[in-house]
Amino acid sequence: MRRASPVAVTGLGCVSALGNDAPSCLAALDHARRLPPPAAPAGCLAGGTSPVFSCDIPEHADIPSIISRTVRLALSAAREALGSFSPSASTRRVGVCLGTSTGAALNFTRSWLALCAQSAVPPDEAARYFSSHHPALALARLCACKGPVQTVVNACSSGVDAIGTAAAWIREGLCDMALAGGADELSEMSYTGFCRLMIASADPCRPFDRDRRGLNLGEGAGILLLESADSRARRKAEAIGYVAGYGTACDAHHLTAPHPQAAGLRIALRQAMAQADTSGPFAFVNAHATATPTNDLIEGIALRELFPSTPVFAGKGATGHTLGAAGAVEAVFSLAHLARGLLPASPGFRNADPAIGLSPTLEPTFCRGNFALSQSLAFGGNNSVLLLRKEA
Amino acid sequence: MRTDAEKPRGETRRQTAEPECAAGCPDGAPHMMRIEGIGLIGDFGVGRSALEARFLSPGPLPVLPASPVDTEGLLRYLPARVLRHADHFSRMALLGVFHALDEAGLAPGDLAEGGIVLVSGHGPLARSFEFLESMRTYGPQLASPLAFSLSVHNIPAAILALNLGLRIPCATLCGDEGVVIQGLLTARSWLREGRVKRVLFAAVEERSSGFERIALSFAETEPELARRLHAPHSFAQAAVCLILSECGAGRDGICVGPAEPAERDLPDEKGMPLFFSGSGASEAACARRAHCGQRAYGRLPIAQALDIALARSMLEGVFGGAAARVIRCVELAGNAPPHVVELRTA
Numbered sequence: 001m002r003r004a005s006p007v008a009v010t011g012l013g014c015v016s017a018l019g020n021d022a023p024s025c026l027a028a029l030d031h032a033r034r035l036p037p038p039a040a041p042a043g044c045l046a047g048g049t050s051p052v053f054s055c056d057i058p059e060h061a062d063i064p065s066i067i068s069r070t071v072r073l074a075l076s077a078a079r080e081a082l083g084s085f086s087p088s089a090s091t092r093r094v095g096v097c098l099g100t101s102t103g104a105a106l107n108f109t110r111s112w113l114a115l116c117a118q119s120a121v122p123p124d125e126a127a128r129y130f131s132s133h134h135p136a137l138a139l140a141r142l143c144a145c146k147g148p149v150q151t152v153v154n155a156c157s158s159g160v161d162a163i164g165t166a167a168a169w170i171r172e173g174l175c176d177m178a179l180a181g182g183a184d185e186l187s188e189m190s191y192t193g194f195c196r197l198m199i200a201s202a203d204p205c206r207p208f209d210r211d212r213r214g215l216n217l218g219e220g221a222g223i224l225l226l227e228s229a230d231s232r233a234r235r236k237a238e239a240i241g242y243v244a245g246y247g248t249a250c251d252a253h254h255l256t257a258p259h260p261q262a263a264g265l266r267i268a269l270r271q272a273m274a275q276a277d278t279s280g281p282f283a284f285v286n287a288h289a290t291a292t293p294t295n296d297l298i299e300g301i302a303l304r305e306l307f308p309s310t311p312v313f314a315g316k317g318a319t320g321h322t323l324g325a326a327g328a329v330e331a332v333f334s335l336a337h338l339a340r341g342l343l344p345a346s347p348g349f350r351n352a353d354p355a356i357g358l359s360p361t362l363e364p365t366f367c368r369g370n371f372a373l374s375q376s377l378a379f380g381g382n383n384s385v386l387l388l389r390k391e392a
Numbered sequence: 393m394r395t396d397a398e399k400p401r402g403e404t405r406r407q408t409a410e411p412e413c414a415a416g417c418p419d420g421a422p423h424m425m426r427i428e429g430i431g432l433i434g435d436f437g438v439g440r441s442a443l444e445a446r447f448l449s450p451g452p453l454p455v456l457p458a459s460p461v462d463t464e465g466l467l468r469y470l471p472a473r474v475l476r477h478a479d480h481f482s483r484m485a486l487l488g489v490f491h492a493l494d495e496a497g498l499a500p501g502d503l504a505e506g507g508i509v510l511v512s513g514h515g516p517l518a519r520s521f522e523f524l525e526s527m528r529t530y531g532p533q534l535a536s537p538l539a540f541s542l543s544v545h546n547i548p549a550a551i552l553a554l555n556l557g558l559r560i561p562c563a564t565l566c567g568d569e570g571v572v573i574q575g576l577l578t579a580r581s582w583l584r585e586g587r588v589k590r591v592l593f594a595a596v597e598e599r600s601s602g603f604e605r606i607a608l609s610f611a612e613t614e615p616e617l618a619r620r621l622h623a624p625h626s627f628a629q630a631a632v633c634l635i636l637s638e639c640g641a642g643r644d645g646i647c648v649g650p651a652e653p654a655e656r657d658l659p660d661e662k663g664m665p666l667f668f669s670g671s672g673a674s675e676a677a678c679a680r681r682a683h684c685g686q687r688a689y690g691r692l693p694i695a696q697a698l699d700i701a702l703a704r705s706m707l708e709g710v711f712g713g714a715a716a717r718v719i720r721c722v723e724l725a726g727n728a729p730p731h732v733v734e735l736r737t738a
Contacts, residue, residue, distance in 0.1 A: 002586035048532070066617075104545060104566050106520040111606045113528055123617075126610035130621035133514070134567035150574040153515065153545035153566045161563060168581040189523065192532045193540030250508075250562040252553040255477065256541045264559055271561075271587065379541065380550030382562060 001274035006242035006389050007167040008232055011225030013080030013181075014332040015073050016319045017053035017218055021080050025329075026336050029318055029344045030364070050200035052186055053218030053320030063142065066124070068132035070103030073221035073325070074139050074183035081179060081225040085235070088144030092231055095147030095175035097166035098136035099158025099182035101324035102190045104151060105133075109188050135183060147175035156288070156321070157248070157378035158182050159222060159328030160386050164246030166226050176231040181328030183221035190323065191217055197256070199292045205321075207289035207314035207346060208296050208360050210353040215290040218320020222328030224335070241335040244278070244371065244389035247271025251381030257294060262302035264383040265375065269306065272373070272387040282310050283369030283390075284343055286334045287360065288377045289314035290321050291348070295377060300356035311367050313337065314360040317348025327376035331386055334374045338390045343367050424639040424647035424736065425580055428590070429496030430701050431488035433461055434630030434689055439491065443698065444705050447688040460599075461629055463487050470555060479542060481516040481598040482551040488633035489552060489592060496635045500556040503635075507561040507588035510549040510596065511575035513568040513693025517600035519543040524602070548596065561587060568622065569670070570723065571595075572696035573650050573731040580649060583638050593634040595697035599627065622671045622725065628690020632697035646704050651720065651734040665719045667703055669695035670731075672724035696723045700733060707737045 014021065018028040057076050087094040111125045132138045136151040148169055152162045159182025166180030194200045194217060201214035227237060247268035251259035258265070273279050285307055289296055303312055315333060322329055337343050346360035375385045432439060436446035438461070463483040466475060469490045478486065493500065520543040526536035541547070546564040553562055561582060565574055572595055579591035604627055611618035639647045666682035673684045673695070689698045699721035709715055717738075723731040 004585060101544070104515070105543075106514075106517065106524075106603070108520075108524060108602075108606055109527065111609075112521065112524040112602060115602070115605055115609070116525075116528060121606055121609040121613075123610050123614045126606055127614060127617055127621070130607075130610070130618070134569065134571075137567060137569055148574065148577060149567075149570060150565055150578070151567045153564050154562070155544050155546050165563075165578060165581070168585060169577075172581065172584070174577070189527075189540075192527060192535050193523065193537065193543075195532070196535050196537040196540060198537075248561045248563070249559055250550060250553040252550075252557060252559045255547055255550055255554070267559060275585070275587075378546070379544045380546040380562070381553070382546060382550070 001271050003277040004171055004275045006244040006392055007170045007226050008239040009224045009241050009243060009335060010227045010232060010237040010239060011081035011083055012240060012332045012335060013077035013223040014329055015055050015057055015076045016220035016322065016329055017055055018318055020057055020076065022332055022336065026333065029315065029333065048191060048195045048200065049202040050195060051204060051216050053216060054186055055219050066127040066131045067138060068103060068128050069185035070100055070183050071132045071135045071138045073185060073219065074098060074135060074223065075142055077181065077183065077221040077223040078139060078143055078179050081223040092177055093147040093175040094145040095149065095166060095169050095178040096136045096140040096145050097150045097152065097162040097178060097180045098139060099152040099154065099162035099324045099328060100135050100184055101153065101155050101158060102184050102187040103135045103324065104153050105187065105189060107187050107189055139179065143179065145179065147178065154382050155379035156323050156326055157376040157382045157384035158324035159326055159331065160374065160376045160384040161248060163224055163243060163328060163331055163386055164248065164384065167243040167246060170226050170228050176228050178226045179223050180226050181221065181223035182325040184219055184322055184324040186217060186219045201291065204348060205291035205317055206348040206350065207291040207316050208300055208353065208356060208358065209349050210351040212291040212293065212296060214292050216320040218322040220319060220322040220325045220329050222325055222332040224331060239392065241338055242389040242392055243386060245272035245276030245387030247275065248382065248384040251383065253381050256379055258298045258377055259381065260298060262298050264381055265302055265377060268383040268385040272385040276387040276389065278371055280371060281369055282307060283338055283367040283372045284311040284313055286330050286372065286374035287312050287314045288375055289316055291316060297356055299377060300358045304356065304358040311343055311365050312358060312360045313343045314346040314349060317346065327374065327384065330374050334372050334388055337367065338372045338388055341367055423580065423649040423651065425583060425636040425649055426639045427646050427648055427704060428635040428637055429492040429498065430704060431491030431495065431633040432701055433484050433488050435461065435628055436689055438465060440701065440705060443688065443701060444710055447685060447702055448711065474555060477542065478551050479516055479519050481518065481596055482548040484598065484631035485510065485548055485552060485594045485596045485633065486555060488594060488631040492633040492635050498635065500558065503556065503558055503560065503590055503592055505588060506558065506590040506592055507582050508549050508552055508592045509563050509575045509579050510594045511565045511571045511694060512596050513566065513571060514597065514603065515545040515566055516543055516548055517598055517603045521600055521602035568693040569725040569728065570731045572694055573733055576650050576733065579636050589637065591636040593636055594631060595694035596631045597629055597692045597694050599629045628692040630689055630692060630694065630698060632694065632701055646707050646735055646737045648700055648733060648735050651732040665706060665716045667699035667721040668724060669699050670724040671726065696721050696731065696733060700735065703735045707735055
């Protein structure tokens, strides 16, 4: 793995159950606000009992109604990240690299029921699918971006992978700027699937906690605006932070369970550190920490061994697991935490699990250092890590 | 441990060390990758010769319903019990991978420092409908968790890694426009970063009667919208697997890589052979007297990968005629700029 130059982040955007922009999400995290868990998604066939973390995004009156909620979430975050910069009014090549999971899935529940009942198939699901199942392309068109466009579907690590990919685009000169991140909406299919896998908790989730009983699903979007040094210099854009390294590796162990010794995660961490040419120390680690018994046990033990004195933050107790968006939402949070040197308390965590031997932040915690890690573990045994940097 | 102050560095503007290629690529052509092997499977049959024969004497497009491509050949490489969780999508990919490895004279272990990039227009369709059907038949409380987990887009790439025993980077991309060129960009980035030494690139599409019926119903009830969204667009099945490595000095063979299109124009070829795919392919091919492989392999989002395979055969002289040294495969979709992939040989 060759050392690579850090890529500047000049804009952040975020939508989650905590708020409709990055500042409100971060303020809610700071106040350790735990939203009352809402009911299951409207019309959910599962009749499930696992709470979900939904967003309350404003309507985009200028967007066609067939565009999916995933793309709308991404658009909200992208507009925040772009700020006053308008790709349509610029000659800059702006790429779009977006990770998603449910946003590219065949959400054809009603269509399939109608087809099997030999009744008319409602056209709305198909229209939404064909307009939006490549959400990066839909977002690029809505934002008038003229650069490479890629939708990454690596399940729960998609957001991190999209950011790592877009950073490579900037380094290679494929584009001047890139909207990079992830977005995912709540969907009936994934809700049913996670409930049937018996990993969705009926209670609000408790990452790393002794009494954790599983995850809660959420929805949201996180977008970083990555920018080349030339472009940044020309428009005098300040860097919020940098993407310094990215690593990814598949466990090749099991299709849905992580490797017991976190083998793939360790490779991904090594890659990210080699690319950034640093082995720390790290200001903190943002853990994937879904609150499922297995994920937190394996990830927690690996973190305890690898970074015994590094603060760990686990945020899904406040956002739910936003699947393909998770790594990007958490990258936004991590850059903000790194910039100000302060971590909030990890929502939902109360009691340490002796089997893990690791406690995430219990209260606001100062974190000093120039580097931080943010990691995502995914279905398929995928593990991806971003190494973020405060100053070049 | 070194501190930041001891190793200052800033943002550089470009990657360095462009490799030079002896395979006919221009000096310092950083956009090219060497094709070490190709594996092919699809409605046309199994193997390069099946696609080449179909291309030379094309019949009509496959008629619905098409039966799945025969993947029994996989049993030469893997025992049946290992394949029990592998769906048809993954089996096509696996068979293509083993054929590509065979052609390259490589074993799975030779990819130990490699990576997997899998691209698809729509992903594992059949598993998704299996899950929908289990929800319908048994209700959400008893829907199949296995069908759900196997319907996730990146599971086929994980099945490749698992069955090849490779703990390596895996990326899955989807989209019905530009997905092949995007996969090649990721492969090239990984090679240039030194993240991997080889890339197993797989472009896979499967058929699903459920998907086709819903898409056709949509096209009937909303024809104008369907036309604008290019739906339906996946009524064929295929897997194209390429083993790619850096296109470096002293290495011969055929190289492939993304190429810059002219701004909103088709490339000015001046006699360079062309393959067209995508929604505007037929008209463009007719107008330019270029090749359109759709009659050989059907109409599907990964068509450009099949064109790469055909172009490679053409560069090797399989189709006779004047020997070409450069071929471009162009994907056209709507009003978007064309996605151009170039192949070169010495």
